[in-house]
Amino acid sequence: MGMGTLSVPRKVTVLGSTGSVGVSTLELFEQAGEAVDMVALVAGRNADRLADQALRWRPKVAVVQDERAYPRLRERLAGSGIEAAAGEAAVVEAAQRPTDWVMSAIVGFAGLAPTLAAARAGAVIALANKESLICAGPELLRTAKQSGGAVIPVDSEHSAIFQVFEPQNAAQVSRLVLTASGGPFRSWSREQMAQASPEQALAHPNWNMGAKISVDSATLMNKGLELIEAHYLFGITPERLDVVVHPQSIVHSLVSYVDGSVLAQLASPDMRTPIAFALGFPERMSAPTTRLDLAAVGQLTFEAADPVRFPCLGLAQLALRAGGGAPTILNAANEVAVEAFLAGKIGFLDIGRTVESTLERTVSPADSKLNSLDEFVSLDGDARSVARRLIGSLS
Ligand SMILES: NC(=O)c1ccc[n+]([C@@H]2O[C@H](COP(=O)([O-])OP(=O)(O)OC[C@H]3O[C@@H](n4cnc5c(N)ncnc54)[C@H](OP(=O)(O)O)[C@@H]3O)[C@@H](O)[C@H]2O)c1
Secondary structure, three states, X not given: OOOOOOOOOOEEEEEOOOOHHHHHHHHHHHHHOOOOEEEEEEEOOOHHHHXXXXXXXXXXXXXXXXXXXXXXXXXXXXXXXXXXXXXXHHHHHHHOOOOOEEEEOOOOHHHHHXXXXXXXXXXXXXXXXXXXXXXXXXXXXXXXXXXXXXXXXXXXXXHHHHHHOOHHHHHHEEEEEEEEOOOOOOOOOHHHHHOXXXXXXXXXXXXXXXXXXXXXXXXXXXXXXXXXXXXXXXXXXXHHEEXXXXXXXXXXXXXXXXXXXXXXXXXXXXXXXXXXXXXXXXXXXXXOOOOOOHHHHOOOOOEOOOOOOOHHHHHHHHHHHHOOOHHHHHHHHHHHHHHHHHXXXXXXXXXXXXXXXXXXXXXXXXXXXXXXXXXXXXXXXXXXXXXXXXXXXXX
């Protein structure tokens, strides 16, 4: 299996290489069996995994964001000829090095600065880091366009939509429908969810993902964030965006057109399919995923999402309609609350409560006031302080 007609070697960078999406991305390079020219590998703090990857892929530079992990990285890469670096500025510097293709797979708001830097440098960005789009969607897309780059979605739902969306018929799209697995608590009552442990929230039925997105899938905040993401990516107004729960995660999203046609993309739930799509685009490369066998799957079922048991979905819709800085505030509060839940400081239902109260208590500037990274960083910081204070009063 090869990369098909892709021209190689191809210069690539992987941001968040040690995470779930990052590792799947490198696996695809591996099975393609052809040389890629690795420019940079970037991680948070896992120096050992990053060093293993760097020794295998020989990037020009390997960076850990956390400076405490630097001595270990430097020691592991000593004598290899691979540059080792650490800290936030080094992450951004690595992200903006000239390259053809960047996988943006850092988790959370921390991915925004490097993703914007890669966009400024004109790379094609395979975007898994949805938080950067949620916080600074218009800015990120404008930057990519101005520099001659592009943003290709990696989230399976948005990859699905991207594959069946007819840009020339955007005005004839009547609805975009995102499918949601429903997460591990799909059939749980609020009383049961109040007692949910981090281990239970992390046990996603269909996908094996990083901790933060797994908790977001359990609260359905992930689907809410994805609605905001879809709004920016496809320019579809909030009232034409919908969610349907589909526990098998086979239909990855749907686009309805005014003539009654509904186009969908189907695949076994495996992130290597949307990553391969973003890597090959506009061509298709092979990916070593389980072929979809509908007869073996048997049934595809659908149900409405329950806004009462999953209030985070409604909060995200509220932030989407409010616009301005509201999505950034929503995202910041959610990141702080998810971290507190994973650390055992608050209960599962406190995540939604924290996000709701933070949205109420943080001043949201209008769109026109949010034009630079500094402004997003400052708003994100304000919302985080509010969320932390709220959590302090809970625990
Ligand atoms: N996993 C999925 O199936 C999936 C599907 C759709 C979308 N996404 C999105 O893709 C992104 C990554 O998700 P994931 O599941 O791969 O997460 P993950 O497994 O937790 O990996 C996160 C990656 O980001 C790195 N990182 C964390 N904080 C950082 C920082 N401050 N600076 C630089 N690097 C940092 C981590 O490095 P260390 O390991 O060294 O800490 C790791 O490489 C998220 O935005 C998520 O919403 C994921």
